[in-house]
Amino acid sequence: MTTAVIYLAGPEVFLPNAVALGAAKKALCQRYGFTGLFPLDAELEAGDTTELAWAISRGNEALIRQADRVIANLTPFRGPSADVGTVYELGFARGLGKQLMGYSNDPTPFANRTWAQFGITGEPGPVGDIRDRDGLKIEEFGLHDNLMIEGGIRQAGGLFISHNASVNDRYTDLTAFERLLQTLV
Amino acid sequence: MTTAVIYLAGPEVFLPNAVALGAAKKALCQRYGFTGLFPLDAELEAGDTTELAWAISRGNEALIRQADRVIANLTPFRGPSADVGTVYELGFARGLGKQLMGYSNDPTPFANRTWAQFGITGEPGPVGDIRDRDGLKIEEFGLHDNLMIEGGIRQAGGLFISHNASVNDRYTDLTAFERLLQTLV
Structure with missing residues (x-):
């Protein structure tokens, strides 16, 4: 097994049931023989001081350094693109030479979402x-988000997939996540 | 001089006058003794094939690898957060151990922008x-965007500043950009 530890990047940390979702993703990792690391936000976010923000940032970067791979939930978040925290982590992992995968629970192409x-x-x-x-240019490459995202995953030899989740399950549907895990075993 | 080559990350590539803006940023770099590298998008984006997208992605990652530092224009782009392509590049540079700086031409805190x-x-x-x-949590740290962004810049020992540009000059105002360059000389 070449990728034992997987960092679970995504906007789940902002959901009311963040901790439960993190546990569900970690359990799925375990089912396929991997160890999932969930961002610290959910556990640490008890206050609102700047020092806490730096602690979360340091903690998440440390978790990514420990991981062999990042699987990023790139479902659009408050706009046509993915959560910027998740995208930062994907780029960070790419810079570190980690293995990358990504998924989106909205299969609509980026250009169509942005136009809408x-x-x-x-x-x-x-x-x-x-x-x-x-007057800002809309990328017309038929991709699911800004080209640097899918481009980086591709350059890392990784896989990006999309899944048509129902609107209500947009951030909680784990179908695509599990599908990615299945390609690794 | 420790930081001769600076990659100029930002959403300028999507503006109608992208090439002119890139030239203006490069000229400012030169004035302060630096070499500015502007993303390739503006030069290559003549077609809309997926292969072109991958070429831009590869090209921009290669430029960042060549650079000593990234100065990222993190002005909000199509939503409360910065352009995800820029954020990917910032994370990528952080993973590579590059020096980082960032600025935003909107001084409104992230929480207020997101709430609005x-x-x-x-x-x-x-x-x-x-x-x-x-029902998605809004970060209340008094920062300008997702904590991973300013957190990463801070961990890299870099500086983030904001500037109150007029709405029409939101993506073209170079005041904050020049101020960052001035701190380096």
Whole structure:
């Protein structure tokens, strides 16, 4: 087994049932022979001082250094893109040379999601230079998010998959997560 | 001089005048004795094939590997957080042990921005467990974005500053960028 320890990056830490979700993801890891490390946020986030924020940051970076692989939940979070904390961790792991995987519970392409949320009325265009209501270019590569994300996973030899979860289970559906674990055994 | 080469991460690549902005940032670097590297997106983004996306991803990661430091424009982009491509690059650079700096042209704290865009009507609360309209926790650390971002910059010994740019100059105002360069000479 080459990837015993997996850091579980994702926006689960912001959910009301963060601790239970972390436990569920760790249990799935164990079922497939891996050790899952869940971000510390949920355990430490009892106060709101800046020092606590630095402690969480240091703690999560340390957990990623310990891990062989990061599996990132890249489901869109408060906008068309993934949670930036998760994306930071994915980039950090890539810089450290870790193995990477990612999934999204929304299969809609990035360009369509961005247009739906930040486009203008009417049809987008012209193809190759689609811009949002602020004149900002919308990537048209058919990817699921900013190209650096899927690009980094691909360069690391990793896999990205998407799954059409129901809206209510958007952050809790573990189908795609488990599918990724299954490819590792 | 310890930091000769600076990678200029930021959402400028999505602006209509991306190339001119890149040139302006590079010229400022030169004025202070540094070499600025601007992301390749603006130069390569002539098509929309997936292969081109991978080429940009590989190219930008290679530029960051060449750099001694990343200065990231973390101005909020299509939502309460910074551009995820920029954040990926910041994390990547942190994993590589590079020096980091960041700035935002919006000084509003992250919690306030998030509440304004994703809060419910009425007052937020209770303090310590403020949640958005989807029940997702809003970080209350008084930071400018997700704690992993400023946390990573801080751990790298870097500086993050914010500047109150006018709305129209939100992505083009180089005041904070230049201020960071000035701290390096």
